[in-house]
Amino acid sequence: AQTVTQSQPEMSVQEAETVTLSCTYDTSESDYYLFWYKQPPSRQMILVIRQEAYKQQNATENRFSVNFQKAAKSFSLKISDSQLGDAAMYFCAYRSPQGGSEKLVFGKGTKLTVNP
Amino acid sequence: DTEVTQTPKHLVMGMTNKKSLKCEQHMGHRAMYWYKQKAKKPPELMFVYSYEKLSINESVPSRFSPECPNSSLLNLHLHALQPEDSALYLCASSQEYTSGVSTDTQYFGPGTRLTVL
Numbered sequence: 001a002q003t004v005t006q007s008q009p010e011m012s013v014q015e016a017e018t019v020t021l022s023c024t025y026d027t028s029e030s031d032y033y034l035f036w037y038k039q040p041p042s043r044q045m046i047l048v049i050r051q052e053a054y055k056q057q058n059a060t061e062n063r064f065s066v067n068f069q070k071a072a073k074s075f076s077l078k079i080s081d082s083q084l085g086d087a088a089m090y091f092c093a094y095r096s097p098q099g100g101s102e103k104l105v106f107g108k109g110t111k112l113t114v115n116p
Numbered sequence: 117d118t119e120v121t122q123t124p125k126h127l128v129m130g131m132t133n134k135k136s137l138k139c140e141q142h143m144g145h146r147a148m149y150w151y152k153q154k155a156k157k158p159p160e161l162m163f164v165y166s167y168e169k170l171s172i173n174e175s176v177p178s179r180f181s182p183e184c185p186n187s188s189l190l191n192l193h194l195h196a197l198q199p200e201d202s203a204l205y206l207c208a209s210s211q212e213y214t215s216g217v218s219t220d221t222q223y224f225g226p227g228t229r230l231t232v233l
Binding site: 046091108 | 164222223
């Protein structure tokens, strides 16, 4: 079974600075999807970024980018120019592409605080 | 538009009540999900519907009864719940998968905060 580990329960960053959230996973599959979701206090889970394992290029979405290291099974999220609105719980998630395996495997989350 | 809506936002119910949670999406997605999330924990999958048929039940107690009346709607019927069932209930949807290949991104609704007294 796949597992996802987020080793940082809490992180903090100064506004306008850069922070990196770490995520590692364990799988025997060669193809899969990885996600970062953000859950602010308003509680809605918002997709931040996704990465297909077969793509070597790291995904980017505006201020958010990932460092995907397939061999190391690492998928870290970098937030540049941090904003107060980035404060949230961040969940890393894994999904198998196989039919009948729609389950998202989540890490335990990292709570990000942005200091003004 | 990647919107999934859920009603109600908050629900308080007694252990003998019957209530329902509703989820709706108009993105043409054919897979819909119910998750339960306790405070400071990741979401836990409860049910998956694919093409309006239940495809995954993660051994959820029968006091939770899902229903998918059509491709846009997903309900969760609640009956005789326990205080430990108090949680945030999240709905999500994703595009259908065909030929055994799952399309991947799940979009979540804002959730229903359920309190069982």
